[in-house]
Amino acid sequence: GAPPPPPARAGGWAGAGSPLLSPGEVRSKPMTVLQWEKLSMGKLAHTLWGDGGSDGGAKGAAGALEKLMEPGRAFEIDISALEGRFARPDPSARFRRAESDNSDRSTVGSADGGTPRARISLLEPKRSTSVGIVENKLRGALGGKPLRDAILEVDEALLTQDTLKMALSAVPTTAEQALLLAFQGEPSTLDRPEQLLRSLCGIPRLEGRILAMMFKAQLEPDMDELLQQVDSLKAACEAVQGSAELQALMQIVLHIGNALNAGTARGNAAGFRPSALLKLAEHKAADKKTTLLHYTVEVVQTNAPKVRRVTALLPTLAQASRVSLEELRAKSADLARGMDQVERELTALEEAAEKEEERREALHREAMEAWSAAKEQRDEARRRHREGRAAARASEGGGGGGGGGG
Secondary structure (H helix, E strand, O other), X not given: OOOOOOOOHHHEOOOOOOOOOOOOOOOOOOEOOOOOOEEOHHHOOOOOOOOOOOOOOOOHHHHHHHHHOOOOOOOEOOHHHHHHHHEOOOHHHOOOOOOHHHHHOOOOOOOOOOOOOOOOOOOOHHHHHHHHHHHHHHHHHOOOOOHHHHHHOXXXXXXXXXXXXXXXXXXXXXHHHHHHHXXXXXXXXXXXXXHHHHHHOOOOOHHHHHHHHHHHHHHHHHHHHHHHHHHHHHHHHHHHHOOHHHHHHHHHHHHHHHHHOOOOOOOOOOEEOHHHHHHXXXXXXXXXXXXXXXXXXXXXXXXXXXXXXXXXXXXXXXXXXXXXXXXXXXXXXXXXHHHHHHHHHHHHHHHHHHHHHHHHHHHHHHHHHHHHHHHHHHHHHHHHHHHHHHHHHHHHHHHHHHHHOO
16 A cells, blocks of 8 residues: 655644544554544534634634644644554553452451340330430430420421431331330330330321421522532633633644544544543553653643643632532432422411311300300390299298288
8 A cells, every 4th residue: 555654744734723634544553542532523513613612703622722823833743753652552562460459459347336225115126226326316416305396396496407317217107106106005114215206106297397397407508509519610611611722722632632543433533522631641652651641731832832821720620520410400409309398398287277277266166156055044044043033022922911911
């Protein structure tokens, strides 16, 4: 076949524009391929490779690189140096590395030193032990106030987030409620864990109440944290989109990657996914010491030193890098579920209040009816009493008249 192009002519492109190589171009020796996810020309819209760059123009990252190039200088890559540093090793010269780390490692497990309680109780021993620990902590946290009273009174001063978490773990199950309520003896004879759970059995919607209070206690700090994370991501996105230096750097990486991948399925990329940047530090040179990241820095220094100003982005990006989109979605979903829980609890309380009001009105009607009946009976008793007294007086008068005439 045709001999490879001489190193001098393969040194670069006439400018920092298109990174695409001629379809038939290959390297003079096998290269270690940069495993990126390349983008075709049809997928560049709304990306930094297309019209999503800092100036919104059609040149994108290529235009950003042109602006940062040294005046009068054309972008070049020393292909012979690239081949010398990143050529694939000769199979006959490969050596095996000792990998004794995995074989020598051992994990020492630690057994739980806790001893189960051997105490007679209505609960299972393991459950009794865990509830006993919670009960002891709750007594200290509540200052001796019964947990039942604190929940019914919604005592926010005592029911902190940690206290509510402990209370949630002490919510009796349906089976435990049946077991504890069936106990016919004196409640004071029960062990402390049983006494605690039994005292909670009569609280309507106990778990829902605790969850609603937990949500309310944590809502403000959770919302503040969520908004701070969203602001960090927004600031980072705006900084990335507006950074000509970052886009120029991406264009340089694109040039280097296409030069490295020439003649392979991953070559001639019009763009690449940002995840490829992580591979630069992993892509070792032939000396096993330097990487493609080191080489990229050298190319930047030679062609466009101004690109080094990209480090000004680091503080903003470092803060945003600690934010996980998955965690943001999960927190948003948790907030939505918490709001639903509070709404359900408020609805239940309103319905209970309405039922209580109806019950009170019914009791009031019954009391009024009973009072009316009592008044009638009283009036009837008074009437009869008056009639009786009148009859008695009349009887006394009639008897006296008869005696006087005798």
